[in-house]
Amino acid sequence: MARGILSALQREALRAATEPRIVKIRGVDTVxxxxxxxxxxxxxxxxxxxxxxxxxxxxxxxxxxWQGGRPHQYE
Incomplete structure (x- = not known):
């Protein structure tokens, strides 16, 4: 697995603990x-x-x- 890219299972585990924001660059398929x-x-x-x-x-x-919530809101 490439460095910096989370598997679906890892993302789901993190999401269960809190609601983080996944950071992407527009036009680039990399997290x-x-x-x-x-x-x-x-x-x-x-x-x-x-x-x-x-x-x-x-x-x-x-x-x-900012997608999936208000700016600066992570929970």
Whole structure:
């Protein structure tokens, strides 16, 4: 299994514990990770060299498309 991609079973186990957000890049068929907080999301963006990930996430940028719930809501 490729690094950073969760199996369906792993995702279901995580979902049972909490309701995390799966982080994807539009147009790319790869999961960056599962975010349980804004801190996780910022770290995923930092790892792929996105400039100023803190400002991007905490500044409520329109670049981020929040799906499956309100922005910054992980439970």
């Amino acid at each position: 960056l990770g599962v975010a349980f907080s804004d801190t996780d999301l910022i770290e995923f963006l930092r790892r792929i060299d996105i400039p100023d990930p803190d400002e991007l996430v905490l500044g409520d940028s329109e670049v981020i498309a």
